[in-house]
Amino acid sequence: MKKVISLLLASAMIAGLTACGGSNAASTSSAPAEGNTAAETTEASGDAVQITIWQPSDKEAVENWWVEKLGEWNAEHPDIQVTREAIDRSDSYAYDNKVATAVTSNDLPDILFVDGPQVSYYAANEIIVPISDYFPDLDDFVPSTVAQCTYNDQLYAIAATESSVAFYYNKDMLKECGVDTDDLDSRTIDNPITWSEMTAIAEKCTTADHVGTHIVMDHGEGIPYALEPMYISEGKDYISDDGTTAEGYVNSDEAVKTTAFLANFIAKGYANVDPITDEFLNKACATMIGGSWEVATLTANADFDWGVTYYPVADDTKKAVSPCGDWSAAITRDCEHVEEAGQFLQWLMNTENVASYAAAIAKPATRTSAYDDPAMAEYKNFPLSLLVEQLQNTAVPRPRTPSYATFSTDYAEAMTNIFAEAASEGTVDEAYIKELLDGVSEKFTEDYTTYYAE
CATH class of the missing domain: 3.40.190.10 (Periplasmic binding protein-like II)
Known part of the structure; x- marks a missing residue:
């Protein structure tokens, strides 16, 4: 060992x-x-x-x-x-x-x-x-x-x-904000909503009473688990397919762009950096990137009309990917x-x-x-x-590497800091994103090289 x-x-x-x-x-x-x-x-x-x-x-x-x-x-x-x-x-x-x-x-x-x-x-x-x-x-x-x-x-x-993880929406809220829920209901796996459509919905549905969306599952493994498909859809996973390096992956131009897209929800006030428990169920947000287990929760407890559609895709590639x-x-x-x-x-x-x-x-x-x-x-x-x-x-598993625990912890911490910065400044700093993602890559390299590289 x-x-x-x-x-x-x-x-x-x-x-x-x-x-x-x-x-x-x-x-x-x-x-x-x-x-x-x-x-x-x-x-x-x-x-x-x-x-x-x-x-x-x-x-x-x-x-x-x-x-x-x-x-x-x-x-x-x-x-x-x-x-x-x-x-x-x-x-x-x-x-x-x-x-x-x-x-x-x-x-x-x-x-x-x-x-x-x-x-x-x-x-x-x-x-x-x-x-x-x-x-x-x-x-x-x-x-x-x-x-x-x-x-x-x-x-x-x-x-x-x-x-799995999908895009949930409160139909009552969306209709009040002028969003076409029939369009969302009609989407197929070959025609999921795009990042720009998700952003437009979040902007329309952010009011004094609730934010437009929910993207922070938790500040631990929920971040890499729920958000990884965004990175793959844009063109780069967190880590190489052989599980040996994060350099040029989690800190790539594609990863910085993806992270900036996510941080923009926080910076614009469309999503909360520290959402309350059951934010969607409690009608504190209009849409949610949420897990498959939410179906049972909503079916049993929701007092509003809700829907769910496929995981959003990058505008550039339209590549459909989902967590598992x-x-x-x-x-x-x-x-x-x-x-x-x-x-x-x-x-x-x-x-x-x-x-x-x-x-x-x-x-x-x-x-x-x-x-x-x-x-x-x-x-x-x-x-x-x-x-x-x-x-x-469309399901893609998280990276298969013996250094995943190191990556997961460091990436979740970096994303939490990036989101906190976006919340406090009201803007997205891509240089800061690159700096923190470089740090994630360096720590992964150190762990993998020390313990697993041949």
């Missing part, structure tokens, strides 16, 4: 990589009263292979799903018994620190759930092992999931669910029964299980065939069908 000595520091940085939503940090496990094991429904024989899983705890419906499914597996496989420890994430560092401690003590579980951008880090440091042999045919999985879970041409993890990513299951280097763990993952990720798990956690499924399952019937209809369409056609 090249970087285990700094794993605790990295864990602190990547603890915030949960922008893909749905993971309920404050939820409690559906475990029995004794311990944190979320499912152990069959008394295993002393000769049975024991497989353990670690995963962040989630809402009750998900915990109940695990109890049911592990009970089903254990009843049908007395020779391979699986238990799961659901680790409470009300302390956002608890899960990551537990993993970091287990890495240094060589006491990892057999199967570990990791957030998508972390897969490359764990693979590069040989904390998880390749699982390509157990998933020889990946055609049914959306390409973005396969890409996010692949490092050096080997599959290291596999996910059941995905996420979610937690994935991996086999760790400390697993003594890799074959059995691989068999379990094959079963866990079959179409029926993916469909029922996605339904329980209220996220899009990674397998195309899952949408034919009755459990996913609502994803056939708008607005969830729009999110599936994006996942299957």
Whole structure:
């Protein structure tokens, strides 16, 4: 391992990589009263292979799903018994620190759930092992999931669910401000709104009562997660495709232009640098760059007419790109029964299980065939069908590099400072943007060169 000595520091940085939503940090496990094991429904024989899983705890419906499914597996496989420890994430560092401690003590579980951008880090440091042999045919999985879970041409993890981000709008507010909502409703994946159209809507809808749009998901991983497609659409991703350099990418002319476009929303007062919680739901903004999980929130709670359309594209290229990513299951280097763990993952990720798990956690499924399952019937209809369409056609995973945690932290900090400067000065300073993005590139280079360059 090249970087285990700094794993605790990295864990602190990547603890915030949960922008893909749905993971309920404050939820409690559906475990029995004794311990944190979320499912152990069959008394295993002393000769049975024991497989353990670690995963962040989630809402009750998900915990109940695990109890049911592990009970089903254990009843049908007395020779391979699986238990799961659901680790409470009300302390956002608890899960990551537990993993970091287990890495240094060589006491990892057999199967570990990791957030998508972390897969490359764990693979590069040989904390998880390749699982390509157990998933020889990946055609049914959306390409973005396969890409996010692949490092050096080997599959290291596999996910059941995905996420996406789209452009939400309050139809009542837009109509009051003279925006044609019928036009927004009629957009297709081949004709999404452009940056200039997004800006015009935000300008029209900024009033004394509310701002025109919402672009700051949070001041952590939400920034690189939600905004990356803007950069790709303009022509340059944050980091090179091979994950080795940020120089000429995050600090490129295209990146400076993209960042200036985003900062202009703050400078003009069209968006808030520190938005209130549930800003769109609370009618404090008219439009929003928001996650797929917002559909359930708005459906249940919004007292206004709302719509959602495809992620905006750069005027210059019209290239459609959308965010994605979610937690994935991996086999760790400390697993003594890799074959059995691989068999379990094959079963866990079959179409029926993916469909029922996605339904329980209220996220899009990674397998195309899952949408034919009755459990996913609502994803056939708008607005969830729009999110599936994006996942299957325009989704691009975050950069696959072992230095992603360093990049994410430094980029989010730089963007927060750029937005704060724009808010205080009322203008966008491209020289300042270039200076801060150069700093992001330099820190990435230092981290990658120190720990991973051959």
